[in-house]
Amino acid sequence: MSIRHGLLALLERGPRYGARLRTEFESLTGSTWPLNVGQVYTTLSRLERDGMVVQEEADEAGHDLYAITDGGRAELRSWFETPVDRTHPPRDELAIKLAMAVGAPGVDIGEVIQSQRHHSLKAMQDYTRLKAQALADGPSGREEIAWLLVVEQLIFQAEAEVRWLDHCESRLAHLAQSAGGESRAPAGLPDVPGRVSSPAVGPRS
Structure with missing residues (x-):
């Protein structure tokens, strides 16, 4: 999961602080991949190091705001346009x-x-x-x-x-x-190859 690109996509909509980025990320993904604030700020620090975001003045509430740079926008465009690499799948x-x-x-x-x-x-x-x-x-x-x-x-x-x-x-x-x-399969396996298809679990539409 590319957290850095997800944060860049959110920052392209305007400057944000860490907690807001976490909230918006989890809202868009239904909290399927929850983040913690420390993880967000660690990623922001790396993005800042790589010249993809810059830290701006704090907002009225004292939150440190981050904004995307031209380099960050170029990285984001490349991410959207490049297919996800499946030649090196993660360990399952x-x-x-x-x-x-x-x-x-x-x-x-x-x-x-x-x-x-x-x-x-x-x-x-x-x-x-x-x-x-x-x-x-x-x-x-x-x-x-x-x-x-x-x-x-x-x-x-x-x-x-x-x-x-x-x-x-x-x-x-x-x-x-x-x-x-052998006429029979090992324990726990069916005697005859093949299985009845899994039961339906609801409409796809």
Whole structure:
């Protein structure tokens, strides 16, 4: 998550102080990725060091204001125009966990998958309820629309994770049955490759 670019995007709308930047960032993202003030000011200090923001005179309430520079605007434009790099994906704890669970003594990988699927399905259902509530409230402002986009991304992400877990389970069951001509899969895995698709969790529209 690029906090620095998020702060630059907010500063392009006008000078702001740290606490206000945190509030606006969390409001636009529905507090999905909460920030603390220390994190905001640390990022502002680095942006100031890099010539992307400057500190202005304090406002009437004594808050130290920060403003974006031309260099900051150029950096922000480049960020908006450049696709997010997927050639070096971040480490995924779930993928690492399943990779380590394969063949690990005393670990039932089927149970690991089932437990994660239950958690991911619940998250998907919770996000879908949040989306339904947002649509019922009639999103019209910038913050409401921004949050709707974020929560829909979370829904698709959770759905993709559930589908991947189904695939992992079927893949492992197939390999287990193929190896040595075994007729049954290991404990915790289905006897027959493939699963019934995950239950629907709500409208996408």
